Amino acid sequence: MTIFNSVADCILYFETCKKAFPVLNEIVKPGDFKGWVRKLEFYANPSLDDYFFTINPSRNLLYISVATGWGLLTHQESEPLKLYRSMLGKLSLYLQNFPELKANRSFRGKVQNLNELGLLPTLSELSLAYQLAARGEEVKFETKFTRADTGTVKDVDLTATDGNGTVVHYEVYMPNKDLEVEGFFDLNQDDTHFADRIKAKLLDKFGNGVVNELEGSTLLAINTAFCATLRLKNALALAATNDAWLRTLIPQHMDGLLLFDDDFETDDSFTFVRRLMKA
Structure with a gap:
């Protein structure tokens, strides 16, 4: 038809x-x-x-x-x-x-982007911004900074300021990978793929240099909803055992990771998973 x-x-x-x-x-x-x-x-x-x-x-x-x-x-x-x-x-x-x-x-x-993931990455940014604002934080979009290594002007997705004046910048990432299962499978099978994609994204945005222009903390915020193995780990309460591995993904010039989950299917689909800071 x-x-x-x-x-x-x-x-x-x-x-x-x-x-x-x-x-x-x-x-x-x-x-x-x-x-x-x-x-x-x-x-x-x-x-x-x-x-x-x-x-x-x-x-x-x-x-x-x-x-x-x-x-x-x-x-x-x-x-x-x-x-x-x-x-x-x-x-x-x-x-x-x-x-x-x-x-x-x-x-x-x-x-309006017609690329592979379409609306989902932008909804991920908006979803996190909405939740931060609901907690009483002031949220701004696309805070500009200059890459130290190239002089290129970039922007970080979200900047949130709480009632105490604490500033946190969030670079939002939505990895996308379906679960590939053939017989038995390893819950860690996509870890390398996941790590490589994060490193590539952060290298493109921040480079290897320290970003001095962003006042406050800078976190990578990851929507886990469309990365099947990572979401399964969260559902099985196994992800905490991988905190040491996840912390290795934090580049030298960033302060931590924020994991959240939102598949946008229901009114209450958003969940804060956890926040990991450098040890």
Whole structure:
């Protein structure tokens, strides 16, 4: 069965989704949507289904919005569609609390990203920011700093200041790896992959030098929800035994790790797992 028959159908589904989630009107401007339409027109032959289900991953804002609109118009109900509605609902909630982001071109670029993971990394940042703000902390986004080794201007994702004036910067990371099981499996099988990805991310952002411009502590905040082995360890209460290993991931110029878990599936899906500081 073909689901997405034409670009016109996709536009109709997107417009239907916007009626249910008006925040889309504020973060997807007409010019942005024209770019999406051009991409859909490019892939319309032989089939938009090929684009959405094969070429293009299914967790970006374009697909989620079009699929949600299709579900609303055709009265379809499925677990993926429930998840997409939940994700859009959470995006709406977060942007009610941080309305300044809706006019931020850099943020709109991130939330519209059509890459492999789509909306999930940005939702991870917003989810943590929302929880920190709910605890009474003042949260700011994209604090600029200069890499000591290259002079390149970068930014750290979140900066939170509590009532005592304590400042903590968070670089948010959402590793993504499904569980590969064939017979017996090792819970530590993805540790090297996980460590390598973290090191690569931090090297790109911070380099090897000490960052002197960021007042306060700097933590790597990791959403464990989409890294299957790490999430399983947490569920089995085994992760604490790996604290020594996790601490080895903290680079010299950072102060610790914050582990949290949010798959965005329910209203109360967020969990603070634990915070690990340098010994």
